[in-house]
Amino acid sequence: MKKFITFCDRKNLTCIRGFLEKHLTDLVSNPVLRNQIIMAVDEVCSNAMIHANQCNGNELEIRFQNSSDKIIIEVIDKGRAFNFSGYKTPEIKNIITENRKNGLGMILIKKIMDTVEFKRRGERNICRMSKKLVIGN
Numbered sequence: 001m002k003k004f005i006t007f008c009d010r011k012n013l014t015c016i017r018g019f020l021e022k023h024l025t026d027l028v029s030n031p032v033l034r035n036q037i038i039m040a041v042d043e044v045c046s047n048a049m050i051h052a053n054q055c056n057g058n059e060l061e062i063r064f065q066n067s068s069d070k071i072i073i074e075v076i077d078k079g080r081a082f083n084f085s086g087y088k089t090p091e092i093k094n095i096i097t098e099n100r101k102n103g104l105g106m107i108l109i110k111k112i113m114d115t116v117e118f119k120r121r122g123e124r125n126i127c128r129m130s131k132k133l134v135i136g137n
Helices: 012-022 031-052 094-098 105-112
Strands: 003-006 059-066 070-075 114-120 124-131
Touching: 003 012, 012 031, 012 059, 031 059, 031 070, 031 105, 059 114
Parallel strands: none
Antiparallel strands: 003 059, 059 070, 070 124, 114 124
């Protein structure tokens, strides 16, 4: 398992993307798929930084592991918990007609990754995402 620990500040998103790029390059040869995975993780990290932690400098940990057929990425923070089971996916047409600036992140994450789950363990929020690897990715 590989770990990257940083703090809840949006300036750190570039470093997170670099960490992911480094570890995904050998596993995911398709650059479009690789960038989609990075985008999904970036969105989870942004949400944790902004919504759960209010960019307060709390620690944010990214864990990355892979097997022969999938990758698993966890984003761990100590902010406010996200009620994923109570989350209702907004209709895209409503986002457009209401001219909303947010609301697409979870749609994007769920579309890109094969599994997405949120849980609270003690004082920690854990978002666990997985993506199956297909030969020739």
